[in-house]
Amino acid sequence: MYAPSVPATIEAEDFDPAGYEDSSAGNEGGDYRTDTDVDIKQVSGGYAVGWMTSGEWLEYTVYVEQEGDYDVTIRSGSAMAGRTFSLSQCDTPLIESFTAPQVSDWGQFKTWSAGTVHLLPGYQKIRVTVSGDDYVDLDWIHIGPFSGTIDPPDETGCELPGQLSWTSTSPVIAPAQSSWASVKDPSIVRFNDRYHVFATVYDNGLSSYGSIYMNFSDFTQAGSATQNYMRNTTVGNTVAPQVFYFTPQNRWYLITQWGGTYSTTTDISNVNSWSRKQPLLAGEPSDSLDFWVICDDTNCYLFFSRDDGTLYMSKTSIGNFPNFSGYTTVMSGAQNVLFEAANVYKVKGTDQYLLIVEGWQSGPRFFRAWTSNSLDGPWTAYKTSESNPFMGLQNVSFPSGQWTNDISHGEMVRAGYDQKMEIDACNMQYLYQGRNPNAGGNYNSLPYRLGVLNLN
Known part of the structure; x- marks a missing residue:
């Protein structure tokens, strides 16, 4: 029930009381909050919103003291490849697509840079939406300069072959x-x-x-x-x-x-x-x-x-x-x-x-x-x-x-x-x-x- 001032780290579970869309009844994780149907589960170091499916969204109210461009860093994860989020503000796209890192098991996360957003001064409502396929977890979002550790991107692939057909x-x-x-x-x-x-x-x-x-x-x-x-x-x-x-x-x-x-x-x-x-x-x-x-x-x-x-x-x-x-x-x-x-x-x-x-x-x-x-x-x-x-x-x-x-x-x-x-x-x-x-x-x-x- 507060609006953190940017720069800030916003925990996924601290969404606005009515600021969510969840496709399943009840908190399947059963942790942290009982006032919503959002699935919140306990993870190492705290809580995360889990089992997010396509079209589900969460909203966070933040306070921006000065208009400008702000870096966005997201800690998230999915055991499946290619899961994506989008960020918007009052129906205005901020980040059209952010690919969540693939992890080896549920409850694991990686921290990736999501890009830069332009925010107006005052109280602003940021919406995070699952924009692609089902099943992705969200731990937190950081808006503003980030001084922590950014995980290296997933880099798996093949060398160019010697013979091509x-x-x-x-x-x-x-x-x-x-x-x-x-x-x-x-x-x-x-x-x-x-x-x-x-x-x-x-x-x-x-x-x-x-x-x-x-x-x-x-x-x-x-x-x-x-x-x-x-x-x-x-x-x-x-x-x-x-x-x-x-x-x-x-x-x-x-x-x-x-x-x-x-x-x-x-x-x-x-x-x-x-x-x-x-x-x-x-x-x-x-x-x-x-x-x-x-x-x-x-x-x-x-x-x-x-x-x-x-x-x-x-x-x-x-x-x-x-x-x-x-x-x-x-x-x-x-x-x-x-x-x-x-x-x-x-x-x-x-x-x-x-x-x-x-x-x-x-x-x-x-x-x-x-x-x-x-x-x-x-x-x-x-x-x-x-x-x-x-x-x-x-x-x-x-x-x-x-x-x-x-x-x-x-x-x-x-x-x-x-x-x-x-x-x-x-x-x-x-x-x-x-x-x-x-x-x-x-x-x-x-x-x-x-x-x-x-x-x-």
Whole structure:
């Protein structure tokens, strides 16, 4: 019955008397409080709210002396992977998703940083909601600078394999409107148990490129998912997009061309919520395309191409993102080797980064790959030939029939959804563009479709 002043540690069991939603009758833990149905159990060092299921929430009233940005640290745990919370304030999102650490047994917890929130002065009501699957425990939340011990993130994964072979699906996404010649250049992220896909379309009726957004729970549903045309939204067309959640600012970013721009939202599923596009790179050279952002713990890196056999990069601090200025050369070579559609990923559970770039040799498009222990390089050749590609006809099979010769512009299904762009080398999937090899004519009208590569 009091409102702690920020900075403060708020015990999970000290929620407001009427500030909760619990799906089960009675306090199943039976500890600490008898005035609510929230399940409270005794744990080492005190109490915790346990057995939280999807949609349940708790509210805490705090007093903020001064408006500002405040760090949030959460101690929680689940014996199941991928359980998530969200934080809001009077229906305003503060942290869209925080993944609870996986622990070996119930009653165990880890302390992780959840990001930064902006709070107004005065009494504020903070709501914590289970935003994903059932069963997660919450011990406490700390708002403000945290001087305790932050547990290291869960880092388990596989090294990149020495040999690669992939199996391709048939096309899973085709243009939904008859005037659209193609759907291509996809960006994909898995969030809240759904795939969110942004992609380019070429509209023959308007003789111009546009973009779409769609979401679905499984690739078997991708073909019937609604394709939302973005042409008349505030953000407009987002050609060759990249989407990710920037944790330090608790917002989604959509990176696009031409030229390099960014847009933001707190609701990835609402195409009308994206802000107007803003310039991304001061001093951007002419003909730049295929912009790609990835961050480590200190800096953010912007990779891009110009179809000239050179891969370029700009760099800025986490605190200065998304303001990039100037650029350097990462590597250069023949046009067909370093052409376009560069992706850069952190390999989860390792100190390794993976760079892939689309090019060609004898004809069809394929991806070469390099690795490094730093986003600053240097980059070492990994799979760089047509006979031994990262992804290409030499190592892709088509059980349902070969529908494309090109393995072209796409994106890996990531292990997370934030700016670190992590992938799980144990389970790689790549959403890519391909086309009927017998189709010809103007490049803009080529009938690109989207398929999925699965690592064997």
